[in-house]
Amino acid sequence: MLTLLLAEAAIELIPKKIWRHPSVLKHAKRRGKKAGAILLDRSYHHSAMKDLKNAYKRGRPDITHLSLLIALGTPLNKNGLLKTYIQTRDEYIIHVNHKIRLPKNYIQFTGLIEQLYELGRVPKQGTPLLELKKHSLQDLFRIKDESYVVTLMKDGEPKTLDTLINTLIKKKNPVVVIGAFPHGRFSKDIIDISDESVSIYSETLEAWTVTSRVIYEYEKALFNL
């Protein structure tokens, strides 16, 4: 079993500070929703975002959408051997049921995440496919101290992905952390829970590319391909 954490995902509801910005008001009106119930998205709120702190790391739910689609479609996930979490910008942890059929359409995906923020889970009844929980990463990976957490970042220790996976596969509860934000570095929280920080390529790779490659190598190691 491999655990994947899409960390510091650029997902959050539009913060109060920019609810009254004209571009936000216009978009909210078109959506027929309150600004505070809509996901922040640079495609629609670019001009409003200049008033936000650390804006370069925010408003990109598409990164999580693509990375999740990639992860959930893999044979590893379909065989129930991948556990996926998303840590959002506003400090929730989304627990992803591996059986979810994620909307391929981006608008439907953001609608689903907005529903998740509203209800705390989707669907409203029955087995949850997504759950939004407020707890720390320490709770998730550190309480029993059995996890081995590797965070992938450009400035980490250079290793080939094969080498890394061959170490991981021997661990009891391996966790791979991939940043799901557009620019910048991981926060201290992530560094604190990491046993290792590894760089698999000399330049920044997109979250979905890293997600895909990690899972593929893990499958190869696990199934002896």
Next chain:
Amino acid sequence: MLTLLLAEAAIELIPKKIWRHPSVLKHAKRRGKKAGAILLDRSYHHSAMKDLKNAYKRGRPDITHLSLLIALGTPLNKNGLLKTYIQTRDEYIIHVNHKIRLPKNYIQFTGLIEQLYELGRVPKQGTPLLELKKHSLQDLFRIKDESYVVTLMKDGEPKTLDTLINTLIKKKNPVVVIGAFPHGRFSKDIIDISDESVSIYSETLEAWTVTSRVIYEYEKALFNL
């Protein structure tokens, strides 16, 4: 240099037959465009699509969007070692400049492709980033007969991806064909241009998963990783 063909991509303008369907009219009005200038998309035109032949293979530009994003973000592409073509449902070939910065947002992507259908190229002036051409696959891969074309499909000859790539890497002009449609089989045209049909997994994999894995293994073989 590897050539990637996203084949029979579920991309086409809304066909005349369903222009007057209520769901199409409504969507066209909202977009402020004529129905015939909008991409067919199952997310919006589901109810209208039941009147179309082979509807199960059509109306999914998102498959191409994701597969392209995956392909263009790879180190192979960024190093100028990947050439990408898209064969559309309505028999155009889209020539993709490897330097294009593809919109990550799906709505912006479909807008770009609609512009491509209108103008035949984008941007309108300067070096083309996308070109829409009407010619056959034979013209592309067979005129000089130097290509080695491998089509990936569930019913092909089972091979590990490593084995396949180790063959491909020795060819002068290797071409990998990946289906960018949601269901069904390749048409005879694709089979006719293929030197080999290969299955890399016992079940259907999504186009973007296959795209990612092929390019990754090719990089590993090329760069001796």
